[in-house]
Amino acid sequence: xxxxxxxxxxxxxxxxxxxxxxxxxxxxxxxxxxxxxINFAHGDIYMVGAYIGFFAITQANVSIFPALxxxxxxxxxxxxxxxxxxxxPLRHAPRISILITAIGVSFFLEYASMYFVSxxxxxxxxxxxxxxxxxxxxxxxxxQLLILGITVVLMVILTYIVQRTKLGKAMRAASFDTETxxxxxxxxDQVISFTFIIGSALAAVAGVLVGVYxxxxxxxxxxxxxxxxxVAAVLGGIGILPGAVVGGxxxxxxxxxxxxxxxxxxxxxxxxxxxxxxxxxxxxxxFGKNTNEKV
Amino acid sequence: xxxxxxxxxxxxxxxxxxxxxxxxxxxxEGEIVTLIxxxxxxxxTTLRTISGLLKPKDGKISFLGKDIAGxxxxxxxxxxxxxxxxxxxxxxxxxxxxxxxxGAFIRKDADGIxxxxxxxxxxxxxxxERKAQQAGTLxxxxxQMLAMGRALMSRPKLLLxxxxxxxxxxxxxxxxxxIIEDIxxxxxxxxxxxxxxxxxxxxxxxxxxxxxxxxTLSGDAAKLAASEDVRKAYLGG
Numbered sequence: 001x002x003x004x005x006x007x008x009x010x011x012x013x014x015x016x017x018x019x020x021x022x023x024x025x026x027x028x029x030x031x032x033x034x035x036x037x038i039n040f041a042h043g044d045i046y047m048v049g050a051y052i053g054f055f056a057i058t059q060a061n062v063s064i065f066p067a068l069x070x071x072x073x074x075x076x077x078x079x080x081x082x083x084x085x086x087x088x089p090l091r092h093a094p095r096i097s098i099l100i101t102a103i104g105v106s107f108f109l110e111y112a113s114m115y116f117v118s119x120x121x122x123x124x125x126x127x128x129x130x131x132x133x134x135x136x137x138x139x140x141x142x143x144q145l146l147i148l149g150i151t152v153v154l155m156v157i158l159t160y161i162v163q164r165t166k167l168g169k170a171m172r173a174a175s176f177d178t179e180t181x182x183x184x185x186x187x188x189d190q191v192i193s194f195t196f197i198i199g200s201a202l203a204a205v206a207g208v209l210v211g212v213y214x215x216x217x218x219x220x221x222x223x224x225x226x227x228x229x230x231v232a233a234v235l236g237g238i239g240i241l242p243g244a245v246v247g248g249x250x251x252x253x254x255x256x257x258x259x260x261x262x263x264x265x266x267x268x269x270x271x272x273x274x275x276x277x278x279x280x281x282x283x284x285x286x287f288g289k290n291t292n293e294k295v
Numbered sequence: 296x297x298x299x300x301x302x303x304x305x306x307x308x309x310x311x312x313x314x315x316x317x318x319x320x321x322x323x324e325g326e327i328v329t330l331i332x333x334x335x336x337x338x339x340t341t342l343r344t345i346s347g348l349l350k351p352k353d354g355k356i357s358f359l360g361k362d363i364a365g366x367x368x369x370x371x372x373x374x375x376x377x378x379x380x381x382x383x384x385x386x387x388x389x390x391x392x393x394x395x396x397x398g399a400f401i402r403k404d405a406d407g408i409x410x411x412x413x414x415x416x417x418x419x420x421x422x423x424e425r426k427a428q429q430a431g432t433l434x435x436x437x438x439q440m441l442a443m444g445r446a447l448m449s450r451p452k453l454l455l456x457x458x459x460x461x462x463x464x465x466x467x468x469x470x471x472x473x474i475i476e477d478i479x480x481x482x483x484x485x486x487x488x489x490x491x492x493x494x495x496x497x498x499x500x501x502x503x504x505x506x507x508x509x510x511t512l513s514g515d516a517a518k519l520a521a522s523e524d525v526r527k528a529y530l531g532g
Contacts, residue, residue: 166400169393169396172386172388172389173386173389176386176389179348179368179380179384181397182347182348183368183378184372184401184445185400185401185449186369
């Protein structure tokens with residue numbers, strides 16, 4: 001009884017954490033899908049999102065939902081700007097150049113943030129009060145419900161955009177074959193900008209939610225979740241949207257189980273062990289097809 | 296018949312490789328013009344340059360009197376030039392219907408799109424049967440039909456076809472070519488690139504022969520088909 005209850009509790013914690021990873025991983029995987037870049041600055045975009053939410057709540061005195069929206073818009077535009085200034089000029093350069101640039105952008109965002117908001121961690125304001133729901137012996141707190149609710153809503157909206165709208169179809173076409181999509185009249189630059197906006201806005205939501213969940217944010221907070229979300233995207237199959245969601249949830253649950261039943265010090269090791277195992281045994285990921293590179 | 300497409304002395308490079316060396320050609324309204332030549336002669340490069348996927352280093356390309364050289368591909372399709380690329384390049388992970396919808400990407404007239412979708416289904420009944428299916432599951436011939444239907448969905452004035460016979464069985468090639476003639480009869484001008492010179496010359500009004508980036512022969516398709524040089528080089532004697 002004791003064990004199964006603890007198991008359930010860790011599952012709840014894991015799914016909350018996993019939702020955060022999923023939101024970040026979606027951006028990784030969408031951007032990879034369209035320009036074949038592992039955007040290592042994505043974790044830092046998430047950090048900026050957390051700060052914008054923080055300032056919206058503390059300086060503009062708005063509540064959590066407007067803060068989320070503000071953060072999505074501003075961070076989305078930041079993502080677009082990063083692409084236009086840093087990645088677009090390198091579109092025809094060797095892939096390693098743009099990858100190195102992404103790492104440069106990552107450092108730039110981290111240390112520019114330290115300069116502007118100081119390296120000291122900030123305490124994220126209470127937005128949910130101390131609500132907690134008891135289901136039998138299990139505890140689901142308000143933050144966890146908020147994370148789950150928002151993640152589900154965003155996934156539904158994203159699925160609608162990608163599957164049903166003209167822009168979403170253009171995105172899928174361009175990510176499958178950019179040149180042929182252009183022959184159909186798709187403006188590749190626009191689609192790429194749009195992808196960066198969406199991916200960055202999702203990361204911004206994750207950033208604000210983490211602030212709400214853990215109460216603390218700092219300029220280097222994006223490094224670890226950025227890497228974890230990368231693991232999640234690879235686990236699900238990079239470039240595949242449902243893969244990013246499942247990869248994020250699986251990773252979150254595994255981390256929660258490891259911290260709950262073994263030791264929280266092994267949590268990160270477990271995440272990266274998964275990366276190594278995936279790369280060794282199924283590099284295309286859970287949802288990936290084992291196809292060779294297109295010629 | 297007025298001139299629709301006029302290419303005037305263009306040079307195209309792939310990095311350091313000089314792929315097109317001063318080509319000039321002309322397509323008049325209502326014609327089927329074919330560009331024949333061996334592998335690597337520059338046929339696809341010419342089409343890709345017209346479509347805006349490659350930029351000519353110099354020279355002029357005008358379409359209906361408008362200079363289009365160097366314009367990006369997504370704008371050229373809006374001028375009324377649509378391409379069926381080599382190897383069909385269908386969106387394999389999307390449904391047949393979505394592929395056709397993407398063909399109409401530049402259009403906003405929902406009723407017109409619907410009518411053209413029905414036109415495509417009348418022309419290619421097999422596409423209608425398979426419209427919900429993933430495009431990648433179609434056979435080679437069906438994929439060629441989808442690529443052609445997709446290109447027609449933008450309602451082009453000029454249709455560029457790059458090797459439509461590639462990898463298809465002889466019977467299917469004949470079917471595809473009769474559909475090309477049919478599309479032409481309903482008012483679409485056609486520029487056809489082919490390695491299968493026999494088939495191409497049999498439906499074309501005029502032809503150009505391309506050899507290592509230069510046009511070596513041009514003229515009436517029937518006359519070229521009869522000429523000794525062409526027979527030896529491209530029609531197997």
